[in-house]
Amino acid sequence: MTTGIGSSTPMTLYNSYIKSIINIIIIINITPCPCTVMQTLLESKTFFIDTLSADASFVLQHAEQSKIITKREYSNLNHPNHTQENIIINLLDKVMNKGDDTCRRFLQLLQDNELQENFPGLKEHFRPPQPALYDEIGEYKMSSVPRGLCVIINNIVFEQQSDNRAGSEVDEKSLIEVFSWLGFTVEVHRDKTAPQMKDLLKDLSQKDHEGDCFVCCILSHGGGKEVYGTDGGAVPSEDIFGPFRGTSCQSLAGKPKVFFIQACRGRKYQLPVQVQADNLGGDDAAEEAVLETDTLEMITIPADGDFLVARSTVKGFYSFRSTESGSWFIQSLCKQLTTHCPKYVLGNSGTGLLILHEIFFLNVFFLFFSRGEDIQSILLCVNEDVSKNVSKLNRKQMPVQRVTLRKKLVFRVPS
Structure with a gap:
């Protein structure tokens, strides 16, 4: 019975x-x-x-x-x-x-x-x-296991020791935790020269990407249209994004390719020990950078669709990093992803495993009430968060994004 x-x-x-x-x-x-x-x-x-x-x-x-x-x-x-x-x-x-x-x-x-x-x-x-126009826009598939590859290129130790990026290891740790939680396979590459960065990016584009998405996080010094290797050499934007165009990387064609870049877009100036600027330049660069308005061009995204490039700062401004707690941009990004990405019931309660029908019902409930935000909405929260910060020298920072996505991109936490 x-x-x-x-x-x-x-x-x-x-x-x-x-x-x-x-x-x-x-x-x-x-x-x-x-x-x-x-x-x-x-x-x-x-x-x-x-x-x-x-x-x-x-x-x-x-x-x-x-x-x-x-x-x-x-x-x-x-x-x-x-x-x-x-x-x-x-x-x-x-x-x-x-x-x-x-x-x-x-x-x-x-x-x-x-x-x-x-x-x-x-x-x-x-x-x-009636659904708004934005609600009618399709959504990129985000269900593969793993979700895709997340590559972190973190340049900390430079040939010029004064250019070392203390605190960037905190950003690296935060990114590993968040993107592992989001279901990505995470690879970390530290301290690469400009030629090594170019070769690495080209090799990554030649992989057979079976996942639904590709994420690349670059943490380094930078200028207006490039980021720098540990040797001080420049890696132009074309060498960063070009290899991942649909014509060059067939396995990522039609899939979202997301780049988060923590780097300055101007020259270095002296700051308190607690806060540094992610750029390279001479000692007299502070005054020069303040006067520049047109020489630093915006980064160019390939004409191909399905790219999102989020940079830590807009043209003519500095990108700040705490030597103890990491950069404003990356730390805010990780916090906002954790807060706003949709979460599902894992099927484990405080008293033991939930039975199958309870898991089914709760997951259906969370489909309605824990939808989560798409990445562009999350980046608006990052902009708002970072823009509130003020350095000790009364400097501020505003992140910027350039997008050719064709659909909404939602990072769904795996069950």
């Missing part, structure tokens, strides 16, 4: 949870957040009073037939001395006093065809909002 969950067939469980999902969708149609059903009813109370007061007796009859109210309650509410409006006010108060389950059943009643024919305003009220 079996009892409990064991007595139910898989199809019975499936049908049961499909009904539960439909109920969730009904509530989602009228509320954008996972608040209580009673709160939903309360927020729409004025609308329901104005709409249903046109025929209060009709509503009462259906509420009694659906066992939302008892016959005694029906008689008390339908008192001849009560106005139509008072009847509906008292009905709504009584429904809310009975709790969320009764509120849910009342909202379902209001979506009944017969009631919506009698009160046309109800149909419009419960109609799902």
Whole structure:
């Protein structure tokens, strides 16, 4: 003899949870957040009073037939001395006093065809909002295991010892943690000269990329249109992005290619020990850099689609890095990715493994209420976060992105 969950067939469980999902969708149609059903009813109370007061007796009859109210309650509410409006006010108060389950059943009643024919305003009220243009844009596939390759090129020790980038190891650690959590295979390459960086990027482009996405993080010194190797040599933007064009890297054609670059776009100037600028230049560069407005050009993204390049700073500005806590840009990026990427139920509770049907139901719930943000929305949060920082010399920083993505890119945390 079996009892409990064991007595139910898989199809019975499936049908049961499909009904539960439909109920969730009904509530989602009228509320954008996972608040209580009673709160939903309360927020729409004025609308329901104005709409249903046109025929209060009709509503009462259906509420009694659906066992939302008892016959005694029906008689008390339908008192001849009560106005139509008072009847509906008292009905709504009584429904809310009975709790969320009764509120849910009342909202379902209001979506009944017969009631919506009698009160046309109800149909419009419960109609799902039309998707905005941005919502209609497709989304890149992000389900492969692993999600793809994340390469971190971190130049810390330079041939000119004064150019060493203390604190960049903190950024490296943060990036490893976040992109491993996001399901990427992470490779770290430290202290590469300019020729070595060019060769490495070319070799990476020749790999057979079976994952859904490619991410490259470059942490180094930089100038207007290039980043520098540990030998001080320049790696132009064409040598960074060119190898990954669709024509050069067939296995990444049509897939998102994301570059995060932590490097200055101007020349070095003296800062307090706690904060350094990620650039190379002479000792007199501070005054010169302040005066420059046109000589540092924006980085050029290949004409091919599916690229996103996020740089730590805009033209003419410095990119700051704490020797103890890492750079403003990379630390904010990791924080915002952790906060806003969609998270799924892992199937492990505090008391042990959740049974299969619970995992299924909770994952469906999280599909609605933990959708997460796409990368461009997350980078807006990074811009806002970094722009609030001020160095001890009253310097600020603003990240910049150049995008040729054709769809929304959402980093989904693997289950």
